[in-house]
Amino acid sequence: MLRAVEEATLLVNSDRTKRVELDVQFLFVDKDRRAINHLTEELKQRGYGAKIDKTIHLVCSEFVDAADGAMALVRRHTPKASTAIFFLDQYGYTDVPSTVVRRIFSDLPNSEVVLTFHVASFATYTNDELADRIAETLQVDIRKALAGRTIDDLKQSDADWRRFIQGALYQALVTGCGARYFTPFFIRGSGSGQKFDGGFRFDDVARHQSDAALREQLGKLVLAQAEPKRLGDIYASTCNGSPATAYMYKVSLESLASEGAIVITSSEGKRRRLARYMADGDFVEANRQARFLFSS
Secondary structure, three states: OHHHHHHHHHHHOOOOOOOOOOOOOEEEEEOOHHHHHHHHHHHHHOOOHHHEOOOEEEEEOOHHHHHHHHHHHHHHHOOOOOOOEEEEEOHHHOOOOHHHHHHHHHHOOOOEEEEEOOHHHHHHHOOHHHHHHHHHHHOOOHHHHOOOOOHHHHHHHOOOHHHHHHHHHHHHHHHHHOOOOOOOOOOOOOOOOOOOOOOOOOOHHHHHHHHHHHHHHHHHHHHHOOOOEEHHHHHHHHHHHOOOOHHHHHHHHHHHHHOOOEEEEOOOOOEEOOHHHOOOOOEEEEOOOOOOOOOO
């Protein structure tokens, strides 16, 4: 995170004559005193020692106990925006209950939360007892997500039970944490020995596939609309199930508009044709005078 901010600072100032400094506070929380001591030494060795207790804060505590102080720091540092990124590493899947994440979203509505889980390990070693314990601690309804089936039943009868269990945990967490927007990322380390084919990929081939699929799906969605919808509402209601960005949506809509399949107009009634001019408040509707075919 420290390096990322330094790199961002370089990029922001790459073509500026007047330098801009990013005012960022870092708070690292760990319940293990040895981990805090080790991090302190690493920071000093890497040249960050002078920033400790100024812009870098180290707290030896459970995150649940440190959460109120962390949120207070955010409010002091960014009183208007109340913006922060929380990286919460779920060691053992039971460290941070969903109620704490809901409180973050409630008190700091512009913040983001990144939850990390070793899902392959969870899917391999979990059983009904562990699933119930995790559900109780995280305060999520994994049982509902599993549709009443037991873990043992899944392992014996479902050829792709790992993906089903991982999906159930993910679904339960999203519901329990109250996140309006969410994106799943599955990261497989080299040499991990685990294979997972779900989730989104972000290479050039995946980008091309995403563009093609998004264009077709948006076309079908708009044609099925009984009345015009705002672009922002279309994005908000569908983005959680897509790897596409807001701009990728606009590019797909630009393509559909250029072919006459849809019509996009501003709130003032001005026709929108180019992605770079589209806004969330623009209205999107099917061109009822056009015919457009999609593959099934």
